[in-house]
Amino acid sequence: MPAWAARVIAVQIIAVLTMIAIGLVVLLPYLPRLAAAGAALPQITESAERSPTTLDQVERIDGNVEKVVPPVLEAVAVLPEVGEQLTELLGVARSLGSAADGVVAAAEPLAAVGTDIRALQERLDGLETQLGKLEALGEPLDSLAASAEPLPGQLEQLTTAATAIASLVDVVDQLVASIGRIEQHAANLDRKTGPVLLPDLTGVR
Structure with a gap:
């Protein structure tokens, strides 16, 4: 292998590791909030599915509105912020994936590094799936929030x-x-x- 090729590969490795470090720095502060949102997802979904559709149901849940509405409104308020954060992380993931593909194609010894980067990309793709689930909750959450408005x-x-x-x-x-x-x-x-x-x-x- 020519000396210049080794230098090119080394520069690419440094660039990829730098992007990985940046991605982790961006991701780590939001992991607790994303984990909390994922843990609350079943409860929010159940509350949305039990939103009132008839007068009797409205009367039955009237006593529980004060308990149900605040967490729902908090979840609705967090959705745009979480969506923006996940969009940024997905951009970083795509950049890391492209860089990994280039490095793996340039030198076979970098296959292990490419595997690690792909694993990170898969995790970030999982975050994209979580974003889709959160966005899918928009309509039932709006319906539940509307049920707490005037009768x-x-x-x-x-x-x-x-x-x-x-x-x-x-x-x-x-x-x-x-x-x-x-x-x-x-x-x-x-x-x-x-x-x-x-x-x-x-x-x-």
């Missing part, structure tokens, strides 16, 4: 009726209290002036 028309009518009934109960209570005060005043007058005797009109023809 449908039928529930609004029920709420209006309940409010009217409550106000009617308040009016009745006020009437009862007023009648009680009138009876008390009548009793006081009766004690002061004696009973009021109305003329007997039964004998008038």
Whole structure:
């Protein structure tokens, strides 16, 4: 092998190792968040599948909305950021794959290095699959988030009726209290002036 070929191969090896180091530096800070997102994926999917579709279902989950909505909204907020990070990592993976192909084609002794780089590319491709799953959750998550917004028309009518009934109960209570005060005043007058005797009109023809 000519001396210049060995130098070219050495330069290519250094370039590939540098790109690998850069890729790992970019990837490592986000691994805990990606792992947490992957662990929460089944729970988020189950919550999305159980999103309400009828009035009865809305009433049944009304007590659980406060528990379900916050993690869902957090997951929805994280999706764009995770997507951008994975897109950057995929770009690094493709660059590493192209460099690995060039190095492997230039010298057979670099086959082991190419295998390691391909393994890294496969792992990053797995991250692309995770990104697809997260993006697929967009519609059910939006549906679940929408279920926590103002209730449908039928529930609004029920709420209006309940409010009217409550106000009617308040009016009745006020009437009862007023009648009680009138009876008390009548009793006081009766004690002061004696009973009021109305003329007997039964004998008038």
